[in-house]
Amino acid sequence: MSVSENRRFEMALAYHAAPTLMGEKCGSLLSLSEEEFDIRGNAELFLGEMSGLGLRMRVIPKKCGRSLVYVYSVSLLEERLRCRAVRSFLGKYGYSGAADTEQLLDRLCGRLEADSFPHEIGIFLDYPLEDVEGFIRNCGKDCKFCGLWKVYGDVERAKQMFERYRCCRAELCGQLESGKKLIACVA
DSSP states (O other): OOHHHHHHHHHHHHHHHHHHHTTSSSEEEEEEETTTOOHHHHHHHHHHHHGGGTEEEEEEEOSTTEEEEEEEEHHHHHHHHTOHHHHHHHHTTTOOTTOOHHHHHHHHHHHHHSSSOOTTHHHHTTOOHHHHHHHHHTTTOSOSEESSSEESSOHHHHHHHHHHHHHHHHHHHHHHHTTOOHHHHHO
16 A cells, blocks of 8 residues: 555545544544555554544445445444433344444444445434434435435534534644644544
């Protein structure tokens, strides 16, 4: 893997996962081309640099030469998954109430590798529970507002979150464009 490829990988992470990398949300998901990136090599480098900061990455191979890359904050995801209402909701989709975070992620990754898309992934992306439930209940239709996700609950709160996430992206991408390494920006 070249330095320029790693730089492009870091830029892709900054663009798609900035709120997670900057501690604003528990997880982010991006789809990357296996032709464009050595995804496994870049993931290993990321994990080597970021694990001390509590950031992790899971690579989920998909079809057509792409992989899904789930970037997450261990502490924020664990906090999210401790919520009783979230656990109850996930139980409807076969997630064990006694499972730890890694076991829940194993279940999610298994569902992502299958043919259908598991809409409960919104929980792992830190979408409000009411929005995830609303999306599933309404088959993605009749939302109150559409931004980074479809909003079925509190529109004003969602708009504030969207703006915070936009600011994270602008800040992190700006720092990388000025020549900083990703580790220096999130440390």
